[in-house]
Amino acid sequence: MLTQSKLIIIYIGCFLGVVLQLSCKKLVSIPPPKNTLTTVQVFSSLSQAESAMAGIYTRMINGENNSAPPLAGTNVWSAGALRLLAGLSSGELYNSGGPLQANYYAFSSNKLTAINNSSTALIIWKGAYITIYGANSIIEGVAASTSLREDDRKRLTGEAKFLRAFAYFYLTNLFGDVPLALTVDFHKTVNLPRAPQAEVYKLIIDDLKEAQTSMSPEYTTSLGERIRPNKWAATALLARAYLFTEDYDNAVINATALINEQGLYQLETDLNTTFKSNSLEAIWQLKPGGTSSILKNATPEGQISLPSPRYTGYADFYLSGHLMGAFEPGDKRRVDWVDSTIYTGGSGSANFYPTKYQIGQSNSAFGQPGEYYMMLRLAEIFLIRAEAIARGNQGNLSTAIDDLNAIRHRAGLEHLPNTLNKEQVIAAVEQERQVELFAEWGHRWLDLKRTNRASVVLKTIPVKLPWEGDYQLLYPIPVEEIRDDYFLTQNPGYF
Structure with missing residues (x-):
């Protein structure tokens, strides 16, 4: 190469x-x-x-x-x-x-x-x-x-x-x-x-x-800030890797070990503090330099996601109607993690954008506490364990339902009943992952692909029709890489 x-x-x-x-x-x-x-x-x-x-x-x-x-x-x-x-x-x-x-x-x-x-x-x-x-x-x-x-x-x-x-x-x-x-x-x-x-x-x-x-299981290297990964960051990513490779028993073991570290990690009760630099939910974050005259104390994602001015300005990217329709009535995530601008760009309706990061172009400043970029967080681990239990045929679904309800409780939603069967729990996991992890690290894209739900779901979105083919579920290898490495081949379907 x-x-x-x-x-x-x-x-x-x-x-x-x-x-x-x-x-x-x-x-x-x-x-x-x-x-x-x-x-x-x-x-x-x-x-x-x-x-x-x-x-x-x-x-x-x-x-x-x-x-x-x-x-x-x-x-x-x-x-x-x-x-x-x-x-x-x-x-x-x-x-x-x-x-x-x-x-x-x-x-x-x-x-x-x-x-x-x-x-x-x-x-x-x-x-x-x-x-x-x-x-x-x-x-x-x-x-x-x-x-x-x-x-x-x-x-x-x-x-x-x-x-x-x-x-x-x-x-x-x-x-x-x-x-x-x-x-x-x-x-x-x-x-x-x-x-x-x-x-x-x-x-x-x-x-x-x-x-x-x-x-180390602590954050001593980074003086208590969660800006260097530790043993538990490795555990979190290991639980995810096991889930993706369908090793459900090991996914449950690693997710449980992390969830049990309650002295270090907890779900934030206030959604607005979840992505703060001192969030108890953070397993690993990146800290921006804070020296850019444009970025100031914002994260790069906040800089891109939030319009300027905040409620009347333009942004390059917005949340889709497909996502907005997935929130249940009364979901606090819809209130606290989503906002809108009256700038319509000719569409005739307000445009919605994510506010998980709340510092952007219009309110960033030097010398003020900044936000850190979330790489891994605890809510995902609850959802990993819930799905791994349901898919792993472990028999007892009560822990999986409890995990889902921990996420739903924070969002202000009613608890799911303990009478759900395996298929209902798996469907509930997909729903919660969509509305909990939206606009984070491509979770929705990876979830649709690994569960073989991508073409079914994406074919319901008008802009994606006609569907070109499932080969689109892998990105093409950059052509200059193939040009410079004669052993490197292109993904099927791309010419």
Whole structure:
């Protein structure tokens, strides 16, 4: 994979800059060396290793060299771009420009081609692989170091493997079979073929199991803030990976272990505090830099999602009627997590937008407490356990119904009866996941695909008709990646 091999060099150059200067001035693509192996920096101190790790998180929320904060919600894979594209694909979001915004309309209408999707899909592909190469460089740098203490060595390696698993989870769910790059040695990664999804999931689960046993259960590394993943973040993602691979028993075991950590995690009773930086529901968050003159103390997603002015202005993306119709009467999530602008754009009706993040263009400010970007949160874990119990034929559905009712109680809805059967519980899980996790990390898109409900549901949305075919459930591999890697093949259906 030539493009990926370039990314190795890009990342190592930035990595060395982080270690030596704590900065990386420019993302420059250079040819790989022809006669020497790409090597990693051997850490001579814990502070060097921690600086390199912090650099990964900085890129995940701000983009390369902090150059993208104003637009990070659309062009940084882990700061909002993924939830945006998957939200358009699932029909929970729509782009206000319609066909005039061709790159986004292709996702809204599920009319992707290898050409019209290439540059947009590359945001996810390239960004996730940069995260993976950053993780690999830390894994190899820690292994080569002779000066780090054993406990620091284990923790840093576990944290890097968690990040690698996190990036691969989304790559394989969006693109299917993907290359497994497990080193920064470009001689071993150039022209990699696609690995079967089963192999990708094996790596994800193996990495998360190691991270789970290597990382601290506390947030001491980040001084109490939940901006560095810990053992419980690995547990949360492991529960999700087991659910997606239909290993329901292990999904229940891991979800239960996390839910039982009530001294550290609780569902927030007030929906408006759920996404705050001090939320007890947060398992892992990213902290924006707070130095952008445009972003200020907002998250990239808040910057993109909220109109300016808040109630009269224009936004590029809105919540769809399909999603708005899914809320039950009296659902507090419809009240607290959704708002509208009177700017109609010629549609003749108000446009709705998500307000899970409440700081945006119109109210961001320097020197004020900011919001952090939610990566993993407790509500999903309740829903994972409920679904895994129902699908796993464990017999007793009462815990699954209790989990659903914990989510519904906070939303101000009536409790579901304990008389629900298996099929009714599964349907209730789908409903709660749709209205609880909307506009978050593409949950709806991934859920529709893994439960084989995508074509049935999406064919009821007019903008997606005529339905081009189920091949659209995987995004096309970016054409420049295929051009530069002769072992890399396109997903079926794309030409």
